[in-house]
Amino acid sequence: MSTVGNNIPEKTIERLSEYRRTLLACHKQGITHIFSHVLAGMHGITAVQVRRDLMLIGFSSDTKKGYDVKVLIEFINGILDSECVMNVAVIGMGNLGQAITKYFNGKGLKLRIVTAFDVDPHKVGSVIDDIPCYHMDRFEEVVSSMDISIVVISSPTRIAPSLVVPIINAGIKGVLNFTSAPLNFPQGIVAENYDITTILEKVAYFVKESDESNDKN
């Protein structure tokens, strides 16, 4: 992933997004203040890490009562969110595309999945989970008319490489690719390849290593 002239590391951005979700849940429960070690414990990391992340974004707290939950949420919003809602499209409205759509919308985020693309005649022209589904043939036209800046690729892997050119031509700025085909985009397009197989294989590897080290003991 390209980082474009900013100084906040990728991992910190990920954690800020995670902190915010936890803080929103705390706020909902009426919790007004939270200590760094409590927030850290909920994420399985150290308090030092939490404090370092918040220092990086210039947030300091009343150490006697902990962080003010509402103020910290607003502060993170200021870092992560753009001023207006960003429109997202899903390419491939199978199980994964539908899961992502359900998961996202209605969460009140500054990101909104507004449309889907597919080639399946049963899906094209229909509305799935309140999202209209268009044929890929209309990709460029719909991206422009709906002001879409980010796409999520949840198509079959074999289709993924054929999506690169339409995505570039349509002026998409961010791509989240869930298929097993790593996709390369020119500079200026933020792309994240996020293969579920990789993560499950990683978990399996560390389980195996853990077993082997136990066998040795």
Next chain:
Amino acid sequence: MSTVGNNIPEKTIERLSEYRRTLLACHKQGITHIFSHVLAGMHGITAVQVRRDLMLIGFSSDTKKGYDVKVLIEFINGILDSECVMNVAVIGMGNLGQAITKYFNGKGLKLRIVTAFDVDPHKVGSVIDDIPCYHMDRFEEVVSSMDISIVVISSPTRIAPSLVVPIINAGIKGVLNFTSAPLNFPQGIVAENYDITTILEKVAYFVKESDESNDKN
């Protein structure tokens, strides 16, 4: 994620899994040798990174012809795979659970999703994509009888915290959690929290930063 007495970094493990998928695709196409810069280009990284990763696992190549694809696949197999197939269960057989199952099985990996758990009476007792679906009440018994070592959590987020105790009690060794609730497990259980929202927010953040830096230019 805990690393248990091994020296290969997490990111290298992820990339090895990705290299292997690319190498398998090359092998299928009849490609017998590949240069590090070609493999690197397919993953949008540098050749130095590829060579460093392979050096870390002790693999060296004939630099004139590039890496022998088949030999390298076997070598990575030896690092990543355990000797026997690991059985995986999915908790929550909604769209995401079904997407993951379809995605995984039939790929000939050393990981196999063998069963699912849910509480929906329409799903419990049925077979979905060749996977039998049991009620969560029977979790411990089925995990034991089917020798399951890894679970994938694709349940609704609000359910996730209630799964921690059954997972510990059943002797599960690895957890891949896709919900928005970060889950903590005791040492000895490898856990990866993998929230899709985080990744989409990260892509959006870097798109926003890129826009702002373009506005400045």
